[in-house]
Amino acid sequence: xxxxxxxxxxxxxxxxxxxxxxxxxxxxxxxxxxxxxxxxxxxxxxxxxxxxxxxxxxxxxxxxxxxxxxxxxxxxxxxxxxxxxxxxxxxxxxxxxxxxxxxxxxxxxxxxxxxxxxxxxxxxxxxxxxxxxxxxxxxxxxxxxxxxxxxxxxxxxxxxxxxxxxxxxxxxxxxxxxxxxxxxxxxxxxxxxxxxxxxxxxxxxxxxxxxxxxxxxxxxxxxxxxxxxxxxxxxxxxxxxxxxxxxxxxxxxxxxxxxxxxxxxxxxxxxxxxxxxxxxxxxxxxxxxxxxxxxxxxxxxxxxxxxxxxxxxxxxxxxxxxxxxxxxxxxxxxxxxxxxxxxxxxxxxxxxxx
Numbered sequence: 001x002x003x004x005x006x007x008x009x010x011x012x013x014x015x016x017x018x019x020x021x022x023x024x025x026x027x028x029x030x031x032x033x034x035x036x037x038x039x040x041x042x043x044x045x046x047x048x049x050x051x052x053x054x055x056x057x058x059x060x061x062x063x064x065x066x067x068x069x070x071x072x073x074x075x076x077x078x079x080x081x082x083x084x085x086x087x088x089x090x091x092x093x094x095x096x097x098x099x100x101x102x103x104x105x106x107x108x109x110x111x112x113x114x115x116x117x118x119x120x121x122x123x124x125x126x127x128x129x130x131x132x133x134x135x136x137x138x139x140x141x142x143x144x145x146x147x148x149x150x151x152x153x154x155x156x157x158x159x160x161x162x163x164x165x166x167x168x169x170x171x172x173x174x175x176x177x178x179x180x181x182x183x184x185x186x187x188x189x190x191x192x193x194x195x196x197x198x199x200x201x202x203x204x205x206x207x208x209x210x211x212x213x214x215x216x217x218x219x220x221x222x223x224x225x226x227x228x229x230x231x232x233x234x235x236x237x238x239x240x241x242x243x244x245x246x247x248x249x250x251x252x253x254x255x256x257x258x259x260x261x262x263x264x265x266x267x268x269x270x271x272x273x274x275x276x277x278x279x280x281x282x283x284x285x286x287x288x289x290x291x292x293x294x295x296x297x298x299x300x301x302x303x304x305x306x307x308x309x310x311x312x313x314x315x316x317x318x319x320x321x322x323x324x325x326x327x328x329x330x331x332x333x334x335x336x337x338x339x340x341x342x343x344x345x346x347x348x349x350x351x352x353x354x
Contacts, residue, residue, distance in 0.1 A: 001043030001331055004312050006085070006127070007205030008230050009178045013046040013085055015306045016331065017234060018324075019317035020047060024054035024065030026261065026319045032069045033076070035324050040083055042328045048208070048234065048315050050089035050131055051116055052098060056258055057265045060097035064119050071121035087127035087234075088116050089182060089208075093134050103134040105159065106166035113175050128167070128176040129208060132183040134159060139183040139210060141273035141354060143217060160191055164201040171202055180234070182208040186221035193229055204231050206312050211235035213244060213286050213301055213343065214279065214353055223310050232312025235305050239316060241271045243283045244301040248275075256319065274354040282350035289342045295333065302330035304343060 003012040018039040023032035036047070052058065053066035067088065074081055090112050093103035102108060116125065132139070135156050138146040170176045179202035181189060189207055196203045207226070211218045211233060218226075218233060226233055239245055241258055253260050262269030269275070290297040305314040318324035335343075 001045075002306070003045075004232060005230065006178070006312055007180075007232060008203060009205050011085060011126070011178070013232075013313045014044045015311070015313055016044055016302070016328070017046040017048050017087075017313040017315040018044050019236065019315040020049045020066050020070060021053045021055045022317055022319050023049075023069045024062055025056050026054075026256065026258075029069045029072065031321065032066075033073045034321060035318060036070070036073045038321065038324055039328075040080075043331075044328075045083065046085040046087060046127075046313055048087045048236075049120075050091070050129075051112065051119075052089075052091045052095060052131070056261050063098060064115070067116055067119035071119050074121045081122055085126040086120065086122065087129060087180065088120070088125055089129040089131040092130065092132045103159075104130055104163060106162040109163065109166045109170065113170055117175060124174055125176045127178050127180050127205060128170070129180040129182045129206075130163075133185075133188055135188075137183040138185065138217070157191060157195070161195050161199075164192070164195055164199065168201045176202075178202065178205045180204060180206040180208065184209065186225050189222070189225055189231060190229075193231070204229075206232050206234050208234040208236055208315070210237045211305065211308075211314075212238045212240045213304060213347070214240040214274075214282055214350075216347065216352070218310070226310035233308070233310050234313050234315055235311065236315045238305040238314045239298060239301050240283070241274060243271070243274060243279060244286060245298050246283065246287045249280060249284060249287070276354045278350065278353040282346075282353035285346040285350055286343070289339060289346060292342075293336070293339050295335075295339070296326075296329075298326060299330040299333040300335065300339070302327060303333040303335050304340075306331070307335060307340075 002015040006013045049066050054062055090104055091098045094101050135151050167179055181204055184207050192204045209218055247254050259269055287297050290300045316327050
């Protein structure tokens with residue numbers, strides 16, 4: 001397993017990261033523990049979660065359950081906590097069943113961290129991330145109508161400064177070690193970096209944004225920032241919620257899949273806005289490339305993410321152990337220049353299909 005720097009922290013992270021957002025809904029506790037064991041044995045050294053998990057579906061009743069499952073693994077494996085980098089997140093404004101939808105503030109940070117530490121049954125969090133900006137984000141298909149003109153710059157910067165100061169207190173206490181962002185923009189990340197440098201407070205180590213063959217918003221301004229400021233990408237949904245596996249082609253909805261679960265819960269689903277009239281033809285273009293070159297499509301999608309110059313780690317989730325084992329095999333795949341050229345051609349033909 002190739003290791004990459006985690007910003008300027010001095011830590012290195014494996015090129016694949018175990019995502020855990022299904023632990024507690026689609027993935028039972030025992031299976032979650034088994035995934036932890038297999039992932040660590042395979043060389044993965046970073047596990048990502050969040051206080052709001054699990055998802056599929058998101059509910060008030062299950063909030064925090066994923067952290068609890070990781071916590072019971074920690075409790076059952078004393079002495080192994082130091083084997084992996086534990087990343088979790090502080091939810092932000094708008095999620096009504098967590099702190100009544102309140103934004104991230106210096107007042108919310110201490111209690112939220114303590115609650116995560118309790119659920120995780122650990123003394124420290126290696127990478128503490130803000131799940132999305134208080135001012136909003138262009139992620140999750142909001143890029144199509146994104147309008148930052150209502151933002152209040154002074155309020156945003158004042159909140160950033162106060163939150164970084166509060167995080168420094170948590171670092172000093174030993175509760176957290178490093179700071180990361182999620183669903184952030186180039187401007188926002190640059191401001192966090194500037195304020196941290198000015199005051200000597202926690203520096204952004206990474207940004208966790210969606211990134212895959214079907215979602216390449218990161219490729220321009222954020223890529224430049226990543227390279228020049230040593231802020232690596234932790235990419236989520238590198239398989240585009242399963243679209244790049246081919247399992248949804250021709251209208252298929254496999255039992256137990258994310259789409260199938262959503263249909264049971266809500267009666268319909270568009271995979272968070274991803275299921276558009278252009279996405280299946282786009283996915284097929286990449287499936288065809290994989291087939292022409294004799295590469296498994298899952299392995300191709302993960303290998304492509306791993307090979308990007310700004311990548312710290314690609315976060316993938318597995319509902320079942322067989323999916324985990326299959327994804328882990330992708331580290332043996334290196335894409336040829338010919339495959340990469342065909343991927344670029346497909347991207348030009350199918351830009352931003354959702």
